[in-house]
Amino acid sequence: MNTHDILIVGGGAAGLSAALVLSRARRDVVVVDAGVPRNAPAAHLQGFLSRDGMAPSDLLEAGRAEATGYGAVIVGGTVTELVHCGQSGFQALLEDGQRLRARKVLVTTGLHDELPDVPGLAERWAKDVLHCPYCHGWEVRDQQLGVLWNGPDSVRYAQVVRQWTHDLVLFAPTGTLTAADRTQLVARAIGIVEGPLERVVVQDDRVTAVELADGRIIPRQAVFVPPRFVPNAALLAGVGCDLDEEGWVVTGASGTTSVPGLWVAGNVTNARAQVITAAGEGSAAAIAINADLVGDDVRTAVTYFNQGFPA
Numbered sequence: 121m122n123t124h125d126i127l128i129v130g131g132g133a134a135g136l137s138a139a140l141v142l143s144r145a146r147r148d149v150v151v152v153d154a155g156v157p158r159n160a161p162a163a164h165l166q167g168f169l170s171r172d173g174m175a176p177s178d179l180l181e182a183g184r185a186e187a188t189g190y191g192a193v194i195v196g197g198t199v200t201e202l203v204h205c206g207q208s209g210f211q212a213l214l215e216d217g218q219r220l221r222a223r224k225v226l227v228t229t230g231l232h233d234e235l236p237d238v239p240g241l242a243e244r245w246a247k248d249v250l251h252c253p254y255c256h257g258w259e260v261r262d263q264q265l266g267v268l269w270n271g272p273d274s275v276r277y278a279q280v281v282r283q284w285t286h287d288l289v290l291f292a293p294t295g296t297l298t299a300a301d302r303t304q305l306v307a308r309a310i311g312i313v314e315g316p317l318e319r320v321v322v323q324d325d326r327v328t329a330v331e332l333a334d335g336r337i338i339p340r341q342a343v344f345v346p347p348r349f350v351p352n353a354a355l356l357a358g359v360g361c362d363l364d365e366e367g368w369v370v371t372g373a374s375g376t377t378s379v380p381g382l383w384v385a386g387n388v389t390n391a392r393a394q395v396i397t398a399a400g401e402g403s404a405a406a407i408a409i410n411a412d413l414v415g416d417d418v419r420t421a422v423t424y425f426n427q428g429f430p431a
């Protein structure tokens with residue numbers, strides 16, 4: 121079995137950016153990608169300098185063409201297991217039974233968004249149920265917006281969403297807001313509606329209101345909700361990476377992990393990473409990985425040289 125210089129697990133912005141840098145560094149790069157990037161449900165990608173408004177799939181298609189143009193190989197599939205074989209690198213098992221070997225591994229498997237269990241939310245996700253005001257706020261500016269409670273950070277989040285509209289309501293469970301929360305919300309004219317939610321009302325293929333369990337219906341044109349971010353970190357746990365108590369991988373500079381030779385980049389390690397940030401982290405990890413490989417190459421060359429076999 122051929123041993124690749126680098127296996128990249130995940131071909132989103134982080135993985136493809138790393139593949140581009142590493143293949144241009146004349147490394148033997150293989151990317152395995154399951155093909156379900158986090159922003160796939162979104163029609164447009166916003167806030168990426170020079171690519172604002174592009175379809176997310178078009179960005180990735182361009183990235184794949186660039187990386188393969190320099191020799192990277194992209195395999196469609198899912199890595200189900202990673203094994204660290206010490207100094208000789210890693211073995212990866214794919215869902216279809218294929219095995220790959222690589223000297224170094226970069227994991228860029230992203231995260232998934234867990235929404236509160238409110239009827240109507242999931243079906244409108246990325247249309248008019250939104251999570252990231254920087255991704256979608258401009259498109260719904262000045263509309264009647266709602267923020268749904270999903271933990272104490274929802275108040276700060278509502279204050280951020282307020283940047284995009286004067287007509288904002290925070291929906292919160294009864295008894296959760298502190299006096300300080302209320303003062304801050306009222307001071308910035310953010311409406312407060314308390315009580316259990318029944319559903320997000322959808323009519324004619326758009327959100328029209330939020331309905332409460334007591335029958336109140338509050339008209340809204342779009343709803344923001346902070347999801348719970350869950351890293352796709354099963355491979356990292358399986359290979360023995362240190363994770364924190366919430367399941368996020370513990371990292372050092374440029375995405376190093378506690379497993380030598382294994383790096384991470386993008387949403388799998390940084391929930392706040394936008395597409396441009398994920399791409400940047402992939403690039404930084406790629407440069408660090410190449411430096412690490414050069415270090416190994418120097419050590420190997422010196423060993424051969426000392427034995428009388430110059431490389």
Ligand SMILES: Cc1cc2nc3c(=O)[nH]c(=O)nc-3n(C[C@H](O)[C@H](O)[C@H](O)COP(=O)(O)OP(=O)(O)OC[C@H]3O[C@@H](n4cnc5c(N)ncnc54)[C@H](O)[C@@H]3O)c2cc1C
Binds near residue numbers: 160165246256
């Ligand atoms: C609805 C929505 C809209 C968004 N809009 C914007 C926006 O407008 N602008 C912006 O900057 N950001 C936006 N984002 C954030 C954006 O999605 C992330 O910043 C970006 O996707 C992170 O890139 P990544 O490469 O880390 O992960 P991803 O893009 O999620 O890529 C991870 C890849 O790894 C693959 N994978 C996972 N596990 C495995 C495995 N075991 N084996 C092989 N492959 C695997 C996945 O299938 C996927 O292709 C949005 C997010 C959402 C949810």
